[in-house]
Each structure stands twice: as C-alpha cells, then as structure tokens.
Amino acid sequence: MGGEPAKWVSMVTARTPTNIAVIKYWGKRDETLILPINDSISVTLDPNHLCTTTTVSCSPSFDQDRMWLNGKEISLQGGRFQSCLREIRARAQDVEDEKKGIKIKKEDWQNLHLHIASYNNFPTAAGLASSAAGLACLVFSLAKLMNLKEDNSQLSAIARQGSGSACRSLYGGFVKWVMGKEDNGSDSLAVQLADEKHWDELVIIIAVVSARQKETSSTSGMRDTVETSALIQHRAKEVVPKRIIQMEDAIQKRDFPSFARLACTDSNQFHAVCLDTYPPIFYMNDTSHRIISCVEKWNRAEGTPQVAYTFDAGPNAVMIARNRKTAALLLQRLLYNFPPQSDTDLDSYIIGDKSILEDAGIKDMKDVEGLAPPPEIKDNIPTQKSKGDVSYFICTRPGGGPVVLADETQALLDPLTGLPK
Amino acid sequence: MGGEPAKWVSMVTARTPTNIAVIKYWGKRDETLILPINDSISVTLDPNHLCTTTTVSCSPSFDQDRMWLNGKEISLQGGRFQSCLREIRARAQDVEDEKKGIKIKKEDWQNLHLHIASYNNFPTAAGLASSAAGLACLVFSLAKLMNLKEDNSQLSAIARQGSGSACRSLYGGFVKWVMGKEDNGSDSLAVQLADEKHWDELVIIIAVVSARQKETSSTSGMRDTVETSALIQHRAKEVVPKRIIQMEDAIQKRDFPSFARLACTDSNQFHAVCLDTYPPIFYMNDTSHRIISCVEKWNRAEGTPQVAYTFDAGPNAVMIARNRKTAALLLQRLLYNFPPQSDTDLDSYIIGDKSILEDAGIKDMKDVEGLAPPPEIKDNIPTQKSKGDVSYFICTRPGGGPVVLADETQALLDPLTGLPK
Known part of the structure; x- marks a missing residue:
C-alpha cells in the first residue's frame, strides 16, 4: 500500500450472556475486591435475546486505552475497569499470528493500548444486569486476546472485581458464585452447577x-x-x-x-x-x-x-x-x-x-x-x-455461556483502524 | 305515662382515641388471647380528629345483644367480641341509679342484654386503626356501664383480646404494650409512658x-x-x-x-x-x-x-x-x-x-x-x-385517652328505646 509499514490491529469479538440470580447477592464484605457476604445462584439467560457483544483490540498504533459502550465513548478510569485490566494484563501470554504478522511477547502487554467496544442488545442500567454481561464480556474477550491460560472459573474471579454478578456470566445454565473465604478473593468465583441442557423445559x-x-x-x-x-x-x-x-x-x-x-x-x-x-x-x-x-x-x-x-x-x-x-x-x-x-x-x-x-x-x-x-x-x-x-x-430461556465470534463482520471495531465501525 | 311500668334503659357514651405504633406490633404468639411476639410503643392521636364514639346500653326490654357500627347493624357473634363481652361481664359489679330507679345486681349482668352503637369519625378498615379505637371504646364504655373496678391498664388486657393494638388506646400520650410472659395473657397489657402534655410540640x-x-x-x-x-x-x-x-x-x-x-x-x-x-x-x-x-x-x-x-x-x-x-x-x-x-x-x-x-x-x-x-x-x-x-x-397531634361523655345528646342510642337515633 503506502510507504509506511502497516501497523497491525489484533482483535477478538465475544458474546456473553446476562444472568438472573435466583438466590440473591446483596452485600459485600470487601468493597474493593467485591467479595460478597453470601453465596448466590443464577440462571444464565439465552444470549440470543439478552447479551453483550464486545470487541477488544490492541495495536501499536493506539496511544491510549479507550472504550465505547453502545456507540458512545466512556471513561475507563473507574477503579473497577482498572482492576480488571490490571489483573488480565498480569496474566497475559505470548501471542503469535503468523498470517497477520503479529507477534506479541507477554511483557509487551503492559505497554500495548486497548480499544474496546461493547454493545448491549437490551437497555443499559434498567435492572437487567447489563453490567454483569458487560464486565464478563470484557474479561472473557481480553482473556482470549491476550491468550490467558486461566479457565472460565478463574476468569470469573477477575470479572467479579469489575461487577460482582459478572462472575456468574462466565458460564451458561445454572451457576453458583461461591463467596469464598480468602481475604484476597482468590476463592470467590463462579462454578457451573449444570449446563443449560440439564433443565431445558424452563x-x-x-x-x-x-x-x-x-x-x-x-x-x-x-x-x-x-x-x-x-x-x-x-x-x-x-x-x-x-x-x-x-x-x-x-x-x-x-x-x-x-x-x-x-x-x-x-x-x-x-x-x-x-x-x-x-x-x-x-x-x-x-x-x-x-x-x-x-x-x-x-x-x-x-x-x-x-x-x-x-x-x-x-x-x-x-x-x-x-x-x-x-x-x-x-x-x-x-x-x-x-x-x-x-x-x-x-x-x-x-x-x-x-x-x-x-x-x-x-x-x-x-x-x-x-x-x-x-x-x-x-x-x-x-x-x-x-x-x-x-x-x-x-x-x-436458560442459555449458554460466553463464546468467541469468529466471524469478523460481527466485530464492533474496524479491523484496520481499531475505531468503532 | 301509659299503664305499663316504664322499662328503664341504662346507658353510657364514651369516646376513645386511635393510636399509631412507632415501634410496631406484628405477630402473635397466641392467636386466641392475642399475645404478641414483641413489645410495641404507640402515640395516641387527638380524639378531636380521630376517634371512636360508642354508646352502650342495657335494659330488661332488650331480648338479645345487638351492635351497630357507623349506623349499620353488625354481628356480635365473632369470637373477639364474645371474648371481650365475657371478660367484662365476669367483672361486672352492682349498679344503682336512684334517680332513674335502676338497680342491677352483679349477677344480673349475665342475663341483661346489651345494645351497642359505635361510630368512627374516619374511614373504617383503611389502615387507620379503626378496630383499635373501636374495641378500646367498647371495653371502656362497658366497663363504665357495668361499674368495673379495674383500672385502664387492666381493661387494656381485655381490649387486647378484641384487637391487639386496641389495648394501647386505653391511654393518651405515649403508650407501651408490654408483651408479657404469662400463658393466660394477664400481664400482656398497656402502660402509659408519658401523657400527651409531656411532648406537646409534636x-x-x-x-x-x-x-x-x-x-x-x-x-x-x-x-x-x-x-x-x-x-x-x-x-x-x-x-x-x-x-x-x-x-x-x-x-x-x-x-x-x-x-x-x-x-x-x-x-x-x-x-x-x-x-x-x-x-x-x-x-x-x-x-x-x-x-x-x-x-x-x-x-x-x-x-x-x-x-x-x-x-x-x-x-x-x-x-x-x-x-x-x-x-x-x-x-x-x-x-x-x-x-x-x-x-x-x-x-x-x-x-x-x-x-x-x-x-x-x-x-x-x-x-x-x-x-x-x-x-x-x-x-x-x-x-x-x-x-x-x-x-x-x-x-x-398527640392526644388524650378515653373519656365518658356525660352529655346525653352525644349518645348514639335513643335513651328510651335503646335503638340507634
């Protein structure tokens, strides 16, 4: 193309469900780590009807972390976003994509900036657990982008620090958020009780x-x-x-x-x-x-x-x-x-x-x-x-957990500019 | 007047306030005796604005107990009315009114029938404690008619059996209903904490x-x-x-x-x-x-x-x-x-x-x-x-307790017939 070397953009798009608690979470024992005072149990809702779609991307051409929610740019400075980003970056691994000519060493993640676009197919902040789906999707998609080795349960402990009930959106079906005992919150995470097929009449x-x-x-x-x-x-x-x-x-x-x-x-x-x-x-x-x-x-x-x-x-x-x-x-x-x-x-x-x-x-x-x-x-x-x-x-109906959307046409960011489409 | 000997009607009219709990009564440990699971405290409301007026009468010419509430005849067969009537009759004393030529021996009360008329100056059963004022007034006026020796606190334990919160309407000002410990409910009664003048700014x-x-x-x-x-x-x-x-x-x-x-x-x-x-x-x-x-x-x-x-x-x-x-x-x-x-x-x-x-x-x-x-x-x-x-x-405002209305023009029953005016 031009004379300048093409700066690559690495991108992942994922879809994460929302969930509704049937035994409620209300009350924290630690405000910063978001540790609850009791266990809770939720049903994951079918993402075909209620979900967040998030595209995360990084590129050496980005000069700061930026985020757009439902098309509008929002601040990422909040402590909860920062906790999630810090925890994920700390676990980032080497990434290599030969086809695109991308090679990222795990220590590079500390300096690479992110662009994040998120979209809820339902009203935000109307009591429909938009922050749960949103934070879960952020953590899940970043984990894929940065090639984390952690499983969904371990990722749920990171999502929890963004929004408590977000941890339950890392699985489909019926999910328990175990309150945990540790002061550092490492055992306060989600486990799947049964998948969505277990009780599919509901x-x-x-x-x-x-x-x-x-x-x-x-x-x-x-x-x-x-x-x-x-x-x-x-x-x-x-x-x-x-x-x-x-x-x-x-x-x-x-x-x-x-x-x-x-x-x-x-x-x-x-x-x-x-x-x-x-x-x-x-x-x-x-x-x-x-x-x-x-x-x-x-x-x-x-x-x-x-x-x-x-x-x-x-x-x-x-x-x-x-x-x-x-x-x-x-x-x-x-x-x-x-x-x-x-x-x-x-x-x-x-x-x-x-x-x-x-x-x-x-x-x-x-x-x-x-x-x-x-x-x-x-x-x-x-x-x-x-x-x-x-x-x-x-x-x-009860639905499945987070998935990566491989089809790039579903991405919310432009694969060349990394800006909202 | 005529040839028949005039059959006398003995009559008392009283006015009793309603009350509003500021520490609530909710839950019984005995359904029949109406014994609560906790103490409660109320403020008595000024009877000039919210009260029940009740006229009770007896006469040898009455052939059954009858009651009218807000002008409409209602049944006295309910267990709670019956409890109150039984408890009061059991404590009735001799009554003598020389002027009217009335002489009632205490044992006569078991056979004398009653006419009762009651009127609330506020909507019945709209959550304004109409039953509290009503039962308190019934008990208080009958106690006067039958010349009971019990004080208001002892009367409150009878009113309690008609409607729990009625016991708190036997006093003005600030009233505590002590839940009591006895199985027979004898110590579950109202005591005055302070009269209405104690805190008259409210x-x-x-x-x-x-x-x-x-x-x-x-x-x-x-x-x-x-x-x-x-x-x-x-x-x-x-x-x-x-x-x-x-x-x-x-x-x-x-x-x-x-x-x-x-x-x-x-x-x-x-x-x-x-x-x-x-x-x-x-x-x-x-x-x-x-x-x-x-x-x-x-x-x-x-x-x-x-x-x-x-x-x-x-x-x-x-x-x-x-x-x-x-x-x-x-x-x-x-x-x-x-x-x-x-x-x-x-x-x-x-x-x-x-x-x-x-x-x-x-x-x-x-x-x-x-x-x-x-x-x-x-x-x-x-x-x-x-x-x-x-x-x-x-x-x-906070108001006073039950009073007898000496002025017969305020009676709700005709002094000759004993029927509603």
Whole structure:
C-alpha cells in the first residue's frame, strides 16, 4: 500500500450472556475486591435475546486505552475497569499470528493500548444486569486476546472485581458464585452447577416495567444495606446458606415447586432487606406488585407453582415458567392484565422467542383484546387493566455461556483502524 | 305515662382515641388471647380528629345483644367480641341509679342484654386503626356501664383480646404494650409512658392515600408472617427489644432525632417482614414510597430529622413533625408534591387542625398552585406531581385517652328505646 509499514490491529469479538440470580447477592464484605457476604445462584439467560457483544483490540498504533459502550465513548478510569485490566494484563501470554504478522511477547502487554467496544442488545442500567454481561464480556474477550491460560472459573474471579454478578456470566445454565473465604478473593468465583441442557423445559418471560435509569445503584444500595439493615447479617449467615443447599438440590432434581418457592422467597427477602435499609430502598413498584399478585393467585389456584418470579435492583419482573405450556398460559395472563398501549404493536411488545406467542394462540391485537379473564380471578374483583405499565416483554430461556465470534463482520471495531465501525 | 311500668334503659357514651405504633406490633404468639411476639410503643392521636364514639346500653326490654357500627347493624357473634363481652361481664359489679330507679345486681349482668352503637369519625378498615379505637371504646364504655373496678391498664388486657393494638388506646400520650410472659395473657397489657402534655410540640399529619378496604387483614397477614418469614423471629427477639429501650429513652428525653430514626426504621422493618412473608404482603404503594422519599430528602438536606414517618397495614402515611413550624413546612411540601384534584376544595383536602394550613401561609388553591419547589429538590429531576394520589390530609397531634361523655345528646342510642337515633 503506502510507504509506511502497516501497523497491525489484533482483535477478538465475544458474546456473553446476562444472568438472573435466583438466590440473591446483596452485600459485600470487601468493597474493593467485591467479595460478597453470601453465596448466590443464577440462571444464565439465552444470549440470543439478552447479551453483550464486545470487541477488544490492541495495536501499536493506539496511544491510549479507550472504550465505547453502545456507540458512545466512556471513561475507563473507574477503579473497577482498572482492576480488571490490571489483573488480565498480569496474566497475559505470548501471542503469535503468523498470517497477520503479529507477534506479541507477554511483557509487551503492559505497554500495548486497548480499544474496546461493547454493545448491549437490551437497555443499559434498567435492572437487567447489563453490567454483569458487560464486565464478563470484557474479561472473557481480553482473556482470549491476550491468550490467558486461566479457565472460565478463574476468569470469573477477575470479572467479579469489575461487577460482582459478572462472575456468574462466565458460564451458561445454572451457576453458583461461591463467596469464598480468602481475604484476597482468590476463592470467590463462579462454578457451573449444570449446563443449560440439564433443565431445558424452563421458559423465561421478562416484563420490562421501566427502562428509566434506576434511582439507587446496586453498589451504593448494598453498601447502605450492610451499614444500616438490622436484618441483613441474619439473612446472609442464617437464611441464605440453607437456601443455597436447597436450591442446588432443586436444580439437580429439576424440582420446580422447590425451585419456584426458593426463587420467589429469596427475591422477596432481598427486597425486604432493601426496605429495611435506612433510608429505605424501593426497587419494586406497584406494577411489580401487581405482577407478583397475578402469579401468586395463579400458583395458588393450581395448587402447585406454575411460575417463579424474581426481581433484581429494579422494577422488572423475571418470570420462570415450568415449561412451554405454562409459559403460554402465563403470557395470556400477562397480556390480559397488562395490555399494550394502543399505539404499540404486538410485534414490538413481545420480543425474543415469539413462538411462545403462537403457543398462546395470539396472532394480533384482536386476540389480546379478546382474552378472557383467567379462571383464578373470576370470583374476585376484576383486576384493573393498565395499559403502558409494562414497556415490553422478552421471551427467552436458560442459555449458554460466553463464546468467541469468529466471524469478523460481527466485530464492533474496524479491523484496520481499531475505531468503532 | 301509659299503664305499663316504664322499662328503664341504662346507658353510657364514651369516646376513645386511635393510636399509631412507632415501634410496631406484628405477630402473635397466641392467636386466641392475642399475645404478641414483641413489645410495641404507640402515640395516641387527638380524639378531636380521630376517634371512636360508642354508646352502650342495657335494659330488661332488650331480648338479645345487638351492635351497630357507623349506623349499620353488625354481628356480635365473632369470637373477639364474645371474648371481650365475657371478660367484662365476669367483672361486672352492682349498679344503682336512684334517680332513674335502676338497680342491677352483679349477677344480673349475665342475663341483661346489651345494645351497642359505635361510630368512627374516619374511614373504617383503611389502615387507620379503626378496630383499635373501636374495641378500646367498647371495653371502656362497658366497663363504665357495668361499674368495673379495674383500672385502664387492666381493661387494656381485655381490649387486647378484641384487637391487639386496641389495648394501647386505653391511654393518651405515649403508650407501651408490654408483651408479657404469662400463658393466660394477664400481664400482656398497656402502660402509659408519658401523657400527651409531656411532648406537646409534636404535630401529626396523616396522608390518607387510599380509603379502599385493605387487601390483607392484619390478622391473617401477621399469621402468615409468623408462619413463613425467615426474618420475623430475629426481628422480634433481637431487634425490637433494643429499639423499645431506645424509644422509651427518646420519648423520655424528647429526643426527636432518635425518635424519628427509630420510628422510621421500625416502620420500614415491619413492611420488610411483610415483604418477606410468603406470599408477600404489600401495604405501601408507589404513593407511600414517594411520601417517604419526600421526607427523607428533606431530612437529609436539613442534616437532622424534621419529620418521622410510619405506616400501618395500609398505604396511609402518618408523619410526625418535631414542632408546628416544621409541620407547616411539611404541609407546604406535601401540597407541592400531592396537590388536590381540580374538583377538590382545600377545606375538604386538609382536615383536622386547619391552623397548620394558616401557619403554612396557604389560604386557597391559588396559594397551593403558587408553591415553589422545596430547596432540597432543586438540583434534582423535578418530582412528578400527581393529583389525586392522596385523598386528603388530617392534621392532628398527640392526644388524650378515653373519656365518658356525660352529655346525653352525644349518645348514639335513643335513651328510651335503646335503638340507634
């Protein structure tokens, strides 16, 4: 080409799932290393519907570390990003790519600058664990770029330092974040309890109740809880350890009634300790409460749980149905109680795995308007229908862990300039 | 008058206050005797604004026990009414009224039937402790009618069997319900910590958020909490005993910052254990949460609490301001955030002690519309104003205990027929 020697750009693109805790993480014993006060267990969500895609690149032509999130440049100066970068660089290995003429010695990584572009296919900071998927993807893709020898569990201990729950996004299926005992956090990492195929009947429906930025960040929220709640230590020391054992057992045996009971009660207890914080923290709102009532009434009417619900640090409901049939019945109930606003079309109101909508026999808005009240509310006061309380629903399922995307067309950075496409 | 001998009607009318717990009662150790799992402390509200008036009467002409609540006849067959009636009749004494020619021997009370009429000057079962005032008034007025020798503390142990928190309505001012140790409940009764004059600066503003019947009754709610919450026993055994000592001390010293902190955190913890119940119980709604945020923001901005809040088994906020000046500032903030609907006049939107409105410099709706945002929200996103979320506000203060109304024109029953006027 020109007279100048071509400066190479080395690049890796990876996709990492988000996850939803069914036994909750709330409260740290070490703020810097992000060490939790109890174990937690999560379900990884199908990255086809909720994921972060990250491209990481390095080049001798880059003069500083830079990052773009959803197309907008953001600062990498935060302590948590810096912890992750430092930990990964410390483990970097030699890299050689003969085809591209790239040769990097492990000591070179300290001086090579990085360009990072990350994209969430769902709203950021709306209580959908965007930071979990984001930090996991950052660590995973950098580990591939720098040829780390560590396995995903060891990488999870690095991702943990970026965002606690990120460590659980290093695996698919059902994942446990072991709190660990060491002061340096080396044993506070994620382990896979079972992969996504172990219990593949489950269907997950997320009600996105609000996509506004949340009021209280989880970081400051959980710090306030640990400092002021008179119940959090009892929860962490006495309640959660038993629930962890029971939840592992429920997952192992695919025992849906136990799984549902544990997930619901633990979500409720997490929100209870938020309320026991001073000043109190409210993440759920009236719409969240109405979704819980809808599920609880149905579960009681059936005599055994059909659906579990869990809420993270926001008003969105994550509902886990025992199988496709109950998911279709759940979707009917949700659409009956929370119909879309008149200017919203069904195709943008139910996103993700739309086949659940077919199973529910709903093809268009006329079918939604024609939905009969579910039998369990017949003898009660009719529920008030409020259009617009739910922004949209995402239909998904338990999914797989991080993957490298070999197809360069999926990269978020230009392979020649290393700048966002 | 006629040839028949005039059959006499003996009658007593009394007025009893309601009360608001500042250290909450939630959970029984004995369902029948209504024995609580922890002590509680309440403030008695001024009966001029919130009270039950009850007329009790007996006559040889009555052929059954009958009761009217707010003008409508209701059944007295409930176990709790029956417990109170049985306990009071067992302690009845001789009564003689020479002027009216009435002479009742104590053993006659077992055969004399009662007519009872009761009236609340506030919405029944809207989370404003109507059953507390009602049962306390029933017991107090019957005790006077039947000439019982027991003092108010001993009467409180009878009222307790009608409705737990009723026992705290036998005194004015600041009242402690001692949980007691005896299996028969004889030592589970109310004692006065201080009368209403002890701390007469306090001003109370109640936001009536909803006057609908509440969804979960306290009776079934607290039973479900005791059966299912993993936190309630820790609260009752470890948290509340310390708070009781601190609250008694705060009241004794008129230490408003401690009083406010304890009242707010204990209200929040009560709602936290409700949320930790399975299925979860929600008493507060989005409007309740917004009221809390409004108070918390202000308290933080001032550096020391100006107002305490507490919520019973419903969405209504009871706010306790440290003095009249802060009450006026609070009312400005409340009216700024929760203006009345356009068809509501100010006179019916702020009821009770309307002089607080004058102190706040608000004479008409124009003054409400002209309210400037409080300084503490200036650098924040402007709060969404929602008209109609609050039905009305009641301005009141700590008040006195039960009294007999000697003036017969205030009786709710006709002195000749013993039927509702």
